[in-house]
Amino acid sequence: MSINIGRTSLAYSRSWHLVDVGHDQRSFGRIATSIATTLMGKHKPTYDPSTDCGDYVVAVGCAYLKTTGDKRMKKKYYSHSTRPGHLQEITMDRMIRKFGGAEVLRRAVSGMLPKNRLREVRLARLRAFEGFGHPYEENLVRLGGGHHVKPRPAAGYLSKTPVQGANNAQQSKSKAPAS
Numbered sequence: 001m002s003i004n005i006g007r008t009s010l011a012y013s014r015s016w017h018l019v020d021v022g023h024d025q026r027s028f029g030r031i032a033t034s035i036a037t038t039l040m041g042k043h044k045p046t047y048d049p050s051t052d053c054g055d056y057v058v059a060v061g062c063a064y065l066k067t068t069g070d071k072r073m074k075k076k077y078y079s080h081s082t083r084p085g086h087l088q089e090i091t092m093d094r095m096i097r098k099f100g101g102a103e104v105l106r107r108a109v110s111g112m113l114p115k116n117r118l119r120e121v122r123l124a125r126l127r128a129f130e131g132f133g134h135p136y137e138e139n140l141v142r143l144g145g146g147h148h149v150k151p152r153p154a155a156g157y158l159s160k161t162p163v164q165g166a167n168n169a170q171q172s173k174s175k176a177p178a179s
Contacts, residue, residue, distance in 0.1 A: 011044070011045075011046045011053075012046065012051075012053050014054070014055050014056055014125075015055050015056070015141045016055065016056045016057075016058060016136060016139040016140045016141060017038055017055055017056065017057050017058065017140070017141060018058050018060065018140050019031065019034070019035060019057060019058070019059045019060070020060055020061055020132070021059050021060065021061045021062050021064065021065060021101070021105065022060070022061025022062075022063070022064035022132065023061065024066075025066075026066075027066055027067065027068050028065045028066060028067050028071075028104075028105070028108065029108065031059075031105075032105060032108040032109050032112060033112060035057050035059065035105075035109050035126065036109050036112035036113055038054060038055050038057050039054045039055070039057060039109065039113065039122045039123070039125055039126060040054050040113065040114070040122060041053035041054035041055065043055075049114070052118050052121055052122065054122055054125060055125070056125045056126075056127065056136075056139070057125065057126050057127070058127045058129070058134050058136050058139075058140065059102070059105060059126065059127070059128040059129065060129050060131065060132045060133070060134055061129075061130075061131070061132050062100065062101035062102040062104075062105050062128050062129060062130050063096075063100065063101045063130040063131065064101070065096070065101045065104065065105065067092070071092060072091075072092050072093045072096075073091060073092070073093055074091070074092075075091065075092040076089045076090065076091055076092075077089065077090050077091075077092070077095055077107065092104060100130050101128075101130060102128035102129060102130055103128075105126075105128050106123065106126060106128055109123065109126055110123050
């Protein structure tokens with residue numbers, strides 16, 4: 001039996017997922033985790049750590065990130081210029097004011113991706129926007145005329161994950177009574 005069964009171009013085709021960060025009730029880290037999983041392709045049955053089989057993710061509403069506790073004031077981002085005494089630190093609140101929530105989301109997702117040669121390629125497929133508008137409307141996956149990102153009850157809150165909500169959206173349509 002060949003080991004290449006199921007490894008067709010259709011299996012490796014990339015789809016586009018929409019994540020509405022502004023209206024998602026989950027905290028910032030949970031959203032970043034689901035985005036990193038989608039960028040790596042772990043939701044696909046053909047996932048392999050050494051191949052690049054992930055999808056595109058469009059994150060909108062990054063200006064309205066939800067954090068828990070005092071992370072906005074206490075979490076710090078560090079950068080160093082390799083010169084002695086040139087360590088710079090900036091808080092998350094100041095980072096959001098200076099660069100926007102999209103940069104904070106991009107750094108969080110970057111830290112969750114594996115540290116290998118595929119990291120930058122995967123991160124390039126994340127498109128983050130401060131507002132709710134974006135130019136990738138025609139690329140997004142649609143099921144039944146609407147976006148597949150539907151809220152679903154899980155662990156006491158509604159979630160709009162890009163991948164896990166697709167199956168629930170199909171099931172809820174099939175259960176809906178015909179009018």
